[in-house]
Amino acid sequence: MERIKKLIVVILCVGMISSLNISFIYASQSNGYHPLNIKIESPDVPKTVTPKRNARSLDSYYSSSELGQVTSVKDQGNTELCWAFGITSMGETSLIKQGIASTNIDFSEKHFGYFMYNRKNDILNNTKGDKTKVSGDWRYAGGNSLLAMLSLTGWYGLAKENIAPFNTGKWRLSDSVGQKDSAILKNGFFLGDTPQAAVVKSYIIGYGSVVMAYHAPEETWEETAYYGKNHEAYNCNSARQTANHIVAIVGWDDSYSKDNFNSGSRPSRDGAWIVKNSWGNQEGSNGYTYISYEDKSLCEFVAGQFVKASEYKYNYFYDGSANPGILKLKKGQKFANVFTAKKGSAKKKELIKAVNLVTWSANVKYSIQIYRNPKDGRPTSGTKMLKRPVTGTIREAGTHTIDLSRKAEVLRGDKFAVVVKLRSSGKIGFDENDDYHWVSFVNKTKKGQSYLYDHRKWNDLNPDHATVRLKAYTVMQPVNKIHLRYCKADSKNKNPKGIVLYYKGKHLKKNKDYKIVKKEGHKYVIVKGRGRYRGTKKIYLKTK
Structure with a gap:
């Protein structure tokens, strides 16, 4: 770690909450969120949803649930898997909104939660030994949305x-x-702790829901103080209370009356987020709660x-744990991973379709x-x-999949380096051994897998x-x-005129199946291949 500090500024933020003993209000209500205290810059309001460009940004009411884009309310029981329920719901809603799935879709929160803390080596055998570990029973260990999103980039969960x-x-x-995942995270957006309401609304309009953390009651007096009638309205008006629970925001109502909230914690103005909880249909209004802005x-x-x-077939990566490590890099610095292609064959070619990277700051320019x-x-x-580097600007912190305009073929056994150069200063993600209590x-x-360039x-x-x-995400494509x-x-090739090539025991014919080009x-x-053969091959001659 000392060596990295000499190369760049390393920002590591450690969650301070370690207690797993949470007092429940009743058996079916449980929490389980651990904050990381990472300061994330919120993105600006997208230009496409500013008042001058899109009237929908001025809508006073919006509900993805009423639009048929939200699955049924689930119950996490006495587990501390709220983070898995919240993000699983977000994944289901995202697919429904895009028209990829119907409201019957149902992903396994158990699968997601289990493999977050019990993952094994990936299919390509590049992350053997990498772990995200908690002590005790994983069901009651709690979690965090940011860690969960990082874990999802390794394609463990969302399974049916x-x-x-x-x-x-x-x-x-x-x-x-x-x-055995049915869906994968393509892009994750980290919006920070205090984004503008218009920013949150824009992402709900764009993707169907937004996951957030808040302080749910842990004691009877909190339940009495912060809940309105029938648990339908909620407002924690104490700045001393830290978040402990994760839910999915599926809409908003600017006209939701402040009078619906408890008189002791009544907000100063109307308006609330429409929240899908994971405490079953008996909570709030059929499982939904209005939480004050x-x-x-x-x-x-x-x-x-x-x-x-x-959409993608194989995932080449070395960051097998969910460590939220951060590297602060300057403009012009580079980082790279070197992989070995493993899945190409004679009849199927492997193509690099996309690159995925993690940023912890907004407006990062890359090449x-x-x-x-x-x-x-x-x-x-x-x-x-x-032919040309892929360039662009990432407007928000998060995990980003950048599709290549032209796929690059790699043959089995080839090494290939994915290199990113920053065209602005920025914070990127990295993985290492660490302990957050x-x-x-x-x-x-x-050795020889991951690199950082320090201008020299x-x-x-x-x-x-x-x-x-x-x-690097790859796909397979049949070839003729x-x-x-x-x-x-x-092995006995001794001169250019007498070289011999075989495919599955068949002798290739010179000038019909190949020709010498150099x-x-x-x-x-x-x-170089001809007829039913393609590509080039270098053949070393066995001379005395």
Whole structure:
């Protein structure tokens, strides 16, 4: 860790709440939120929803539930899995709003919660040993929305409810169902603790819901003080109360009367968020509660865009824990991960479709390039795979998937470096070993995998057991022609005229299946595919 501090400024914020003993108001009401105390800059109101550009930003009432975009209210029971219920609901609503799923969709909160704290190695075998650990029973360990969103980028959960039903009494899941996700997080938006109401509204309009944390009553006197009649209205007017529960905001009502709130905690003006809770239909108004805009405990607003898991096939990454580490970088600094392609074949090519990265500040400008077969310790020394770097500006903190305008093919065994250069100062995510008291993180990144450039040279992060949060998403595409790289060369090739190539025992014919395009004396030749064969292959000659 000391070595990283010499390279960049490291910001690590540690959650201060470690107690797992929460007094419940009644059996079906439980909390479970742990704050991280990370200060996140809220984004500006999007131009597309300012009053001059879109009248919907002035709507006094909006409800995703009434639009048929919200699934049924669930009950977390006496667990502390509110974070899993809130984000799972957000994922369901996101898919419904995009027309990808119907209101019958139902993701497993148990699956999400279990594999957050019990994950195993990923399918590509790049994160063996990485962990997010809590002591005791994971059901009562609590959680955090930011950590959950980081975990989702590793494609553990959202699986269908029938894979891990909640109310079966079985709380240990098979490793084999870990990555049987039906949906994945494409973009997560960290909106900060105090975003403008118009910002929250814009993300609800755009994605269907926003998850937030607030202080739910833990004692009888709090329940009496902060709830209105029938638990339908709620306002915590004490700044001393910290958030302890996570819910999904699915709408708002600017005209919701302040008189509906308890006289002892009545807000100064009308207006409230329409909140879907996870305490069953008996709570509030059929499971929904109106929380005042003026509630002093509201914090950690998070939104997300989810897509079908089939949109991408494979996920190359080294950040297997959910550590919310932050690196503060200057303009011009670079970071990179070097991967080895594992899934290409003769009849299916593997294409890099997108890059995912995490930012902890707003308005970060970036440039992305991918290099094939870089030299050890020098991620930018390989062949550029993108004709032009992909550039852009990320307007909010969060986890972002950037689709490439042109997919880059990698062959099995190729090394490829994903390199990001910052075109502005900014804070990016990284993963390392750390202990936050109530949760700890383990990272096992190896030598030659993750790098940071300090304006002078590339520095391998392996000595610090760290990695930048940078991923590559690939897809598979059938091809009619077999790439020569998947053909074998005879070990006895001694001269260009007599070289022999095979594919599954079949002898390739010169000038029909391939032709020689370059000779380097008696050292090697480069051949190019013809007919049903494609690509090029370098063949070294076996001379005395």
